[in-house]
Amino acid sequence: MTRTVYINGDFVPESEAKISIFDRGFLFADAVYEVMAVLNGRLLENAGHIARLERSCRELKLRLPVTAAALEAIQNKLIAVNQLREGAIYLQLSRGSTGDREFDFPQAEVEPTLLLFTQARPVIDNVKARTGIRVVTVEDIRWHRRDIKTVGLLAPCLAKEYAHSQGADDAFLVEDGFITEGSSSNAWIVTEQGTLVTRQLSTDILHGITRRSLLALAARHGIPFEERPFSVEEVYRAGEAFISSATSFIWPVVEIDGKPIGGGKPGRVTLALRNIYVEMALAATGNSAGG
Incomplete structure (x- = not known):
């Protein structure tokens, strides 16, 4: 089964997921991430992970483009479409692409890059x-x-x-x-x-x-x-x-x-x-x- 991933508002096959070569996460590691465990097809301790993500965003002045509720809905849809029972969801948020490589933070508002994908792995019986x-x-x-x-x-x-x-x-x-x-x-x-x-x-x-x-x-x-x-x-x-x-x-x-x-x-x-x-x-x- 082809894995479905989420990127910037769309659920697409992983082979079709793309970001700009000028994305600051790619060029500068100007990005944050979280890994949330999934057990029995359900998220584990997700509220704590989202709270930490929001804190990371505040510390780096990164804009999280979705609410916590919307983010959890995205996670749950990925679990469902990928039929994930046990494993993890990886989330990465970068500052986005400014169209060229510049060290300075963009002065104009830039759309962040939000990516999520599932990973099947044994969590309990490892x-x-x-x-x-x-x-x-x-x-x-x-x-x-x-x-x-x-x-x-x-x-x-x-x-x-x-x-x-x-x-x-x-x-x-x-x-x-x-x-x-x-x-x-x-x-x-x-x-x-x-x-x-x-x-x-x-x-x-x-x-x-x-x-x-x-x-x-x-x-x-x-x-x-x-x-x-x-x-x-x-x-x-x-x-x-x-x-x-x-x-x-x-x-x-x-x-x-x-x-x-x-x-x-x-x-x-x-x-x-x-x-x-x-x-x-x-x-x-x-x-x-x-x-």
């Missing part, structure tokens, strides 16, 4: 959620507004490529000896005393929607947590570690820089928290994964 992943540390070379979800992702791509070259699955980014986040996720550890630790919100990390929900669930279920920086050495000594994102939910980290974490197996707290989150996600979208 092997990495069961076995865990191996990570390596790499210097965080990104810009200093990581709280804005921009499409300038070359540094994370380089980090992932380095991890793969070292036989690992992913990377933890390091700045001044402390972990900021994963290459495309929030990073967590569980201390030997059973306390969750993740970095506090600031311009140094993305304000993860899944991260926020996990902290709320931890508080509800009596799991102690701290929001603070943690060092590479602290990860080496941790009882458990994991990453969180919209479509991975939680993936355990069982090795870092060749050193096993928690005996090299997914930890008890990590698995319990993932189970709690999955239960919440299923309750919000239906009672059977992919059914």
